[in-house]
Each structure stands twice: as C-alpha cells, then as structure tokens.
Amino acid sequence: MPRKVTSACAPKAPLEERPLLTLEKAGELARLFDVLASDTRLRLLHALVRMDDPYMGDLADAVDMKPQAVSNQLRRLVDMGILDTHRHGSHVHYHFVDTCIAKLMYHGLCLNDEAHAHRLVSAG
Amino acid sequence: MPRKVTSACAPKAPLEERPLLTLEKAGELARLFDVLASDTRLRLLHALVRMDDPYMGDLADAVDMKPQAVSNQLRRLVDMGILDTHRHGSHVHYHFVDTCIAKLMYHGLCLNDEAHAHRLVSAG
DNA sequence: TCATCATTACACTGAATTGTGTATTGAAGG
DNA sequence: CCTTCAATACACAATTCAGTGTAATGATGA
Structure with a gap:
C-alpha cells in the first residue's frame, strides 16, 4: 500500500446520487464542521497557514488571546486529528496533518464573500 | 432581475496571502460553518439536494423526525439565507438560495472519507 | 362559517461549549 | 538541586442550542 500524503480530496459520487446520510455519518461530518464553527479556531488555523512552523506563544500573540485559551483550542484540534x-x-510547535481542512476553510471563505456580494446586489 | 442560480464560487486570494482573519470576518465564517455543524441540518440539506422541491412534511419523513424539530431547523436555515x-x-416548500453550501457539504464529506482512509492506513 | 390538517411560534429543560483562574507538569540553565 | 518560564490539566460561570410539548396561524373543503 503506497504511503501517500493526501492533499487533495478524492472525487466521489455527487450528493444527489448518495443515499441519505446516516445519523452516524452525519454526526461525523457535523463534528468536522464544528471544528470550523468557531471564530477563535478559524483564526488559529488561518494563522497556522500564514506562519511558518509557529509555536503556541506565536499563535497566542497572533490572535491576541491568553495562552490557556489558545492551548485549549489547539488541543481540541489535535484531538480531532x-x-x-x-x-x-x-x-x-503545531502543524497541519492534512491541508484539506484549510481548503475547506478557503471554500467557506469564498462562499461567504459570494453571499456578501449577492446581498449587495439583491438588497441594494 | 435575472433569475440565476449561482453555482460557482469566485476565485480569491489563497489563504496564505490574506491578512489574518479579523474577528468580524472570522465570526461570519464561523456562523456559516455552524450551519453545517449539526447532524440534523446536514441530513436535511442532503435530503433537499436529493429530493425534488420537497415540502416540510417530506423532509420530516426523510430524516424521521417530528415536524416541529424540522421546522425549527429549516427556519434557522432560512434566516441564515x-x-x-x-x-x-x-x-x-423549501429550496436552496445558493448551491455553494451544498458544495461545501460535499467537500466536507470528501475530507471526512479521506480522514477515514488515512486512519485506516496509519492506525491499521 | 366550521372542522381539519399542515406549519409555525413560544417557553422550557438538558446538554454542550468557551474563556478564566488556579495549580501542575516539563524542560533549560546556573 | 533549584529557579524560571512555557504549556497544559482542571474546576467553574456564563452562554448557546436542540428537541419537546403546547398553542396559535393559515389554508382547504363541506
């Protein structure tokens, strides 16, 4: 079995063709999105993308928060894999296991920008 | 006003080149991901992708939940735009305003599958 | 108008999460 | 060994949220 670093998501069947998400699968996915459902964690992850091999203190400085709070969140992210x-x-020092999560963040950011533009157009 | 469904996200600067997310931007993005951080909402959204113009009762049946609970979540999704x-x-009847959210769900699903495969390889 | 059904509004309970403050662990250096 | 500082563990208070049960709204059809 080839040792391969996954940096891209394998193509899969589109959503329409999949059977409805089971409770279990949906739960897993929900936990994944939950990681990104926090301004603090998002900023920490973004700081990690921007900085080169930072340690905890760097990250605490970057987001301007107390070390304890930052450590808590980082531990959650480590526990999540x-x-x-x-x-x-x-x-x-902290680093990504898989850059897919960053891609997901990027997609979310684009979507958010789109929504903003959309609102400006339709609402004036 | 042309009736157009936006299905693609505009390309933007990669994460590394962006300034660190502000608290405000991060908060917006967190709220967006928070929509997908619920097994119930994920299953409802997936059901919406799979079914053709369903109404609330269809969705309640699809996820096998009480109408009140489903209505609550759908209302949140409507409020979020x-x-x-x-x-x-x-x-x-409920329908997507923008299919980007479905794409985001799709990306998350792929990432989750990847993580599973990864775990199987590394942990045995 | 009245009865019925689908949908939603509202208050409530139990569970989960975040940042704080304090105490503890662990490594570097004299 | 002892001091110092970085990082983490732990208990706590405040907040948020999901699903339930009940009541109200809205449309259909006699």
Whole structure:
C-alpha cells in the first residue's frame, strides 16, 4: 500500500446520487464542521497557514488571546486529528496533518464573500 | 432581475496571502460553518439536494423526525439565507438560495472519507 | 362559517461549549 | 538541586442550542 500524503480530496459520487446520510455519518461530518464553527479556531488555523512552523506563544500573540485559551483550542484540534505537534526545547510547535481542512476553510471563505456580494446586489 | 442560480464560487486570494482573519470576518465564517455543524441540518440539506422541491412534511419523513424539530431547523436555515420558501396550498416548500453550501457539504464529506482512509492506513 | 390538517411560534429543560483562574507538569540553565 | 518560564490539566460561570410539548396561524373543503 503506497504511503501517500493526501492533499487533495478524492472525487466521489455527487450528493444527489448518495443515499441519505446516516445519523452516524452525519454526526461525523457535523463534528468536522464544528471544528470550523468557531471564530477563535478559524483564526488559529488561518494563522497556522500564514506562519511558518509557529509555536503556541506565536499563535497566542497572533490572535491576541491568553495562552490557556489558545492551548485549549489547539488541543481540541489535535484531538480531532486536524493538527499535530512536535516539541522543540520548551516550545511546542503545531502543524497541519492534512491541508484539506484549510481548503475547506478557503471554500467557506469564498462562499461567504459570494453571499456578501449577492446581498449587495439583491438588497441594494 | 435575472433569475440565476449561482453555482460557482469566485476565485480569491489563497489563504496564505490574506491578512489574518479579523474577528468580524472570522465570526461570519464561523456562523456559516455552524450551519453545517449539526447532524440534523446536514441530513436535511442532503435530503433537499436529493429530493425534488420537497415540502416540510417530506423532509420530516426523510430524516424521521417530528415536524416541529424540522421546522425549527429549516427556519434557522432560512434566516441564515441558505434556504428560501414558497407556499403551495397549505404546504411550504423549501429550496436552496445558493448551491455553494451544498458544495461545501460535499467537500466536507470528501475530507471526512479521506480522514477515514488515512486512519485506516496509519492506525491499521 | 366550521372542522381539519399542515406549519409555525413560544417557553422550557438538558446538554454542550468557551474563556478564566488556579495549580501542575516539563524542560533549560546556573 | 533549584529557579524560571512555557504549556497544559482542571474546576467553574456564563452562554448557546436542540428537541419537546403546547398553542396559535393559515389554508382547504363541506
């Protein structure tokens, strides 16, 4: 079995052709989106994309929040399998396990911009 | 006003090149993802993609939930600007305002599948 | 107008989440 | 060994949210 880093999402059957999401599948997916359903986590993830191998303190500075709060959220992201860590001296660095989550964030951002434009057009 | 369904998201600057999300922007985006951070809403949206112009009762049947609960969630989706409604007799039909949200769901689903495969490979 | 059914509004309960404050762990350096 | 600082664990208070049960609205048909 080839050891391959997934950076793109494999093409799958479109939504219309899939059987209705089971409760279990829907629950998994909901937990995934829930990761991105927080302004704090979104900003942390964005900071991670922008910075090069930052450690926790860097991220706390970037989002201007207390280390405890940032550590809490980062731990959630690690538990979810979104991020991974490695120590360097007394500092703990964070990095993405899979960049797909960033792509998802990007898609959401585009959609949000679209919605804004749409509203401006239709509502004036 | 031309009746046009927007189905593609405009290309934008990649995440790395954008300034760090402001609290406001991050909040908007978080609310967007929060819509998809619920197994019930995901299944309702999926049912909407699969069915042709369903009304509330259809959707309640599809997800096997009480009409009140379904109506609550649908109302949230309408308030968010994700769905729109039109009456047909005593029935209220729901449809997407913009299919981008479905694309986002699709991306999330792919990512979830990928993560599963990944886990199977690395953890055995 | 009246009866009936579909849909929605409203108040409520239980569960989950976030950031805070405090205490603890862990590593670097004298 | 001891001090110092980074990072985390833990309990707590405030907030948010989903589904339930009941009541109200709205349309259909006699």
